[in-house]
Every structure is written in C-alpha cells, then in structure tokens.
Amino acid sequence: MNDIQRNLSTDEQLTLLKRGVVDLVSEPDLKERLTRGTPLRVKLGADPTRPDLHLGHAVILRKMRQFQDLGHKVIMLIGDFTATIGDPTGKSKTRPPLTLEEARANAESYLQQCRLVLRQESEVLEVRYNSEWLEKMGYKDIIQLASRYTVARIMERDDFRKRFEGGVPISVHELLYPLTQGYDSVALEADVELGGTDQLFNNLVGRALQRDYGQEPQIVMTLPLLVGLDGTEKMSKSLDNYIGITDAPHLMFAALMKVPDALMPNYFTLLTDLPEGEVQALLAGHPAAAHEALARTVVSWLHPDADLDSALERYRAVAKGGIPENIPSVTVPAGEVNADGQVSVARLVALAGLEPSNGAARKLIQNRGLRLNGEVYGDPQGLWTLGADGVVLQKGKDKFMRAVLEG
C-alpha cells in the first residue's frame, strides 16, 4: 500500500477526483472544501442485502480509495436498520426483512470484499450503521424530518414521477426512504457523498436536508453504472453479465479479455489509473493487446499476487479449445463405481459441482454443454470408465474440473 499523499495541490486533487465522474454538485463547492486542507468525510451508503460485489461496485470503491489516498476519510454507511424492514408490503420476494444479525453478517461479508480496494487505517476508514440513529427515532422525529421536504420535490424523482403518472402504485413509506437516507448524511456530517448515477436524486436530498439542519450541504458525486459483459445492461449478478471482485485471477483475466470493444474506453477510465494518453494508444492498437493491458491492470489491482503470465497462457489455451494446466480436481468415492468399473457421467458432473443435481447435469449433457477430455459428450445416460488420470470435465468454455477415482 502506497503512502497517503498529502502534498497535492487542490487542482491536482480535483483532477484526480473528477476522472470518470458524471455528476458533481458542485465543483466550486468541492474545490473550496479541498482548499481548506482538513480531511473530508466521504460517505458511501450500502444496503447489506446482496453481499456479492462485482466490478460495477468496484468503480465507486476505487473513487473512495482515491479520496483515501489523498488523506480523506471514507465512511462506509451500512443500512442495517433499513434492511431489517425489507419490503414492508411483503410483496417483493427479493427484499425479505432480515434480522439485525443477518444484516450485520451480510455487512461483514460486504466489508470483507471492500477491503480488497479500500485502505484499512482507521484514520481514513470509518464504518457506521444507521441503526445507531434510526433505532432511536420516534414518531415526532419522523414527522419533523418529513416536514422538511415537499411531496412535489420527492415526486420529481424520475421513477416516482413515471410511476405516479403511469398509475403504478407508490406506497407512502417509499417517500420516506430518500428522507431517511438523506438524514444519514446529517447524522454523519458528510462532506461528500458518492454513488451511482441512479443515486443522484437521493443524495441531493441529503444535501438539501443538511442545509435545513444547519450543516454545510454535502457535495454529491456520481459515477456511471458499469455496463456488463453483454454490452448493453448495467453489470449485475442477476443478469449474469458480471465479473465478481473476488473471482479467481484466471477467471477474472479471461472475462476481461472478452469485454466488448465498445466498452473498452469506459473500462479503462473507470477501472484503471492508466493515463489518458496511454489508454488512447492502446485503443488505437490491436484489440487483443488493449484487452491484455486491461486484464493485467485490473487483475493485478484486485489480486496483487496473481501470476498474470500464466493467467494469460491459460486464457489462450482455452480459447484455442485446449485444456489448461493446474485445474482443480474432485475425488470420486469408490461406491459410485458399478461392477463394470463405470460411473454415470451425469453423476460425475454433479459430484464435480458443475451442476447442482444429477437432473441438471443430464440437461447440460442433452444441451451439448459438456466436454470430456476436450470432446463434446452427448449421452445423458452415458457411463464412463475412469482411468489412472481420471477425466477432465468442461462446462461451457471455461469451467474445468478433473474427476479422479478414490484410492
């Protein structure tokens, strides 16, 4: 970890911090506050319901890290109390209410992943939970908070306006969430709040509320939502177009080699510190070289100890249809073998963890998604004799597993 740089001028800081930023409300405010020379309090809110982070999240965490590198203090605000409410209407299955313990456990996993990107020194990292103030809030406090904002201003939020005009129900409590989130900034006395562009409205509510509560209004900075590997939708786990930030180095490397060309400028800007000139030169050259530079930079950032050369070799071997070296293996218990010394292939797939069940494995085989030792294998009911070297199972292009007999 590099030392914290405290000797940059305001303009140098501003240039670094503005890279990749979409909204900045406002630049003069940020400049003025940086000029003071005292560390800023930089807030990022997190909903501890989906603990798996991908490169889309990493974009914002990188920006947080830049603030840290300049000596500012990052505040990770965990919405633990909000998570215990979930969807109070009970209609959404994706937002079940959690217990405070579940929310805290998710938060722990989330923070663990954030540590791949963020500095750990308490001087530049503070973790807070909104239960700290929300648990104490009573009816009167909420009425007072809600009185600070008009319905018309809340309804300016894009999704609210569209739903209201389109007759799609909005429950009254949904209007309270942006206010609560804004109040978090008041409680934390945040100087800056970061978020995706989809958080612009909510974070501006925080800015307005701080002014109303007699604080200096926070600076709101948004970053683009990273487009996923499909090239069209924002990166998200549910769309399966994502690269997880804890993905193994060789998988992350291979995935980055396949980023659609149109997204390359964005990925360079948002996921690396490579200077603009160097990025332009790479983009002007051979696409494979640009991809390799991206993959090397991002993988070595998140996995500083990764062997980039062998990740590249492995990627090339697989791309040519070959079988990479050093693939993980699973041991097949002797009891799985029949009198003729054979094992069900579907069973092997399930044992290797490539599919969750024998049934799913049979479907995979039927759909011609399985290779055995590099050859497509098409018989869902087929049997296989495991030799001394076992067999290499391959699901899709890049999931390999060797199965070897026990003993």
Next chain:
Amino acid sequence: MNDIQRNLSTDEQLTLLKRGVVDLVSEPDLKERLTRGTPLRVKLGADPTRPDLHLGHAVILRKMRQFQDLGHKVIMLIGDFTATIGDPTGKSKTRPPLTLEEARANAESYLQQCRLVLRQESEVLEVRYNSEWLEKMGYKDIIQLASRYTVARIMERDDFRKRFEGGVPISVHELLYPLTQGYDSVALEADVELGGTDQLFNNLVGRALQRDYGQEPQIVMTLPLLVGLDGTEKMSKSLDNYIGITDAPHLMFAALMKVPDALMPNYFTLLTDLPEGEVQALLAGHPAAAHEALARTVVSWLHPDADLDSALERYRAVAKGGIPENIPSVTVPAGEVNADGQVSVARLVALAGLEPSNGAARKLIQNRGLRLNGEVYGDPQGLWTLGADGVVLQKGKDKFMRAVLEG
C-alpha cells in the same frame, strides 16, 4: 338523564342514527353490526388545540349521545401527542406546538364542555389519548404503517389534489397525518367513526387500515358542518358567527331567535329531536313561533335548569330596545371619579369589560355602538355623573352591564 334504551329493534336504531347524517359507509355494515346486539365502539377524534365548543360541535356530540342512549360506547380520542408537534415547519402561527401538559389541560376543558351533551357513565364513555400508542411508535412501525397506503390514494383527498395540481407545497409529513389518524381507529378497534363531512376522507383511511390490520373495517358516518348565524359560512369562532355551547341561557336564546330563516330546517334536524311532522308544522307557521320552539328546545337541552320564559321576555324587551332586568353590574372605584364627581364614559366601558381598552371604547362610542340607559351616546371624550342607580351600558343589541359607584 333518561335510562339507556336497549330494547329498540335494529331498524328503529337505524332510523334514529341516520337522522341528519350525510355520508354513511356503509348502511348495510352498520345494520349488520347493530343486529349483533353487542355495544359498538363509536370513536370521535378531537384536536385539543381550540377548546371552545359551539353548536357546530354539538351536532356531532348529539349523534354520539344518541349512540350512548342506545347502549353503545362512545370513545373520545384526544390527539394530545399530535398537538405536541403542532406545525413542524413552524410556518403556521395558528398551530404552535403545545407541551403535553398544555394539550391535556385543553383536553380537560374540551371534555368539560362535552359533558353538557354526553352521558358520563364509564359503561358508555371512554376517554383515550393518542400518546398512548404514538409515543411508542418507532421508525419501523411508521414505515410499516406508511407502507399500507399509496401516495395516489392519499392524493385523492380534495385539498391535497388541489394543492398538488396548483403547485401549493405539501410537506411529506402531511401525508402521514391521515395515516396516523387512521391508525388511531386500529388502536381503538373502533366500530364506527363520526366526524364532519370534512373528515370523510380521513375516516375512510381508518376504515381501510383496519381491514389491512385484520380488523373489521369501521363504519364511517359524517354530519353536516352547521352553517353559522351569518347564513353562509360554517359556524366558527374565528368568523364570529357562532353560538357557544356554554353561552349563558339568555344569550343562547336570543341568538337562536335570530337564526336566518333559510337555516331553520337544518337547525331543527341537527340540534333537536323534534319529530319531522312537528318540524314541518312549525316551519309552515309564523317564523317567530318556529324560532321560539327552536330556542326553547336547544336552550333547555344544554341548560336544563334555564328559565325559558324569562329568557324569552328578556329577548323581547331587548328587541324592542328596552333594558332587561337582572343585568350584571360592575363597581367603579372611587379613584376613577374626578373632582366634579364625573367619570370618563370610555373608561366606564373598559371597566365594564365591554371593550378591552379605553381606546377601543372611544372607537365604539365614535361608531355609535354604545347606549347609556337606552340612549345612543356619541361623545368619545364625554364624562358622566353616576347617580345612586349607576348607569346601564349597552353595547350593540344585547350586551348589557350596569356600572355603579363604589361605597
């Protein structure tokens, strides 16, 4: 006080209860619930900020009393906790936040006045304060409550819709008030809620919330807003078109004798139990006789011991410009008299409490609003020699005060 009547049939009860009612949501619900034969819980909410009741309030209290007379239980719900919030934006001077003690003191005065109309037996009267549940409500409870109702439905309320469309700001907390008021019905397990026609929307929110909280939805019953003595605006203290329910019998009598003819049917329906046939006969006869019947009925209801004949005589005397008997008197301290044995007339008016200051008294005299011993007196700077009988001051048509010298 009559005995509680428990032997009326459902239809007989329904006929009594429907008299004067505007909205009834719904009649089949009410009929069904009356049929069960168990006493109903009949809620009336009160805001303990303006403790002076007038005949407009008495209309609803009468209906509550009818329920009591049929053996049902009336629940007076005092919004003490809501009163401690007042107008949280601080913009309205008419709704300053009260302390809980102030709210309770106002409520005491309010309940004192209600006792003129309602039965006191605990079997048919329950007094509750919403601090009982609101004080315990936390952030989570409020989110859960707010999640039960959509913004669109709240915005259907007439005044909200008009303000929203007209760009007049509505603060978010204002949307929470109807929900809170509705939740009161849940907390009280109300069977029926009464209110003026202006409360229809709020009380229907209570009906919807009860259903949502797994209770039987309350029956909502509204009564008209009584038009005041000016014949156009609803009766209200601030418009000075009201008759206070604690007004002295002779004043109440005189005021009722002056009810505009067009309002007479309404006043009979809403403020008396006189049978429809009798009312029609009175209205078809001489207006003075109808007014007298109204005045006698209403005054004897609120002042069972009043001498109605002398109230009528007094009214007639004053109407002819005469001076009534038995008027209150004020003693003028000897120090107010000058060397010539005279007192300032303006000073007398102020001492008698007919105007709040000497200046206001001079203005009254200038406007020819004062009579002395029955004669208009027009000199704002004038002096008067008080004889043995003192002098009778008369402001307007019906405010009399005798001033007599000390000793």
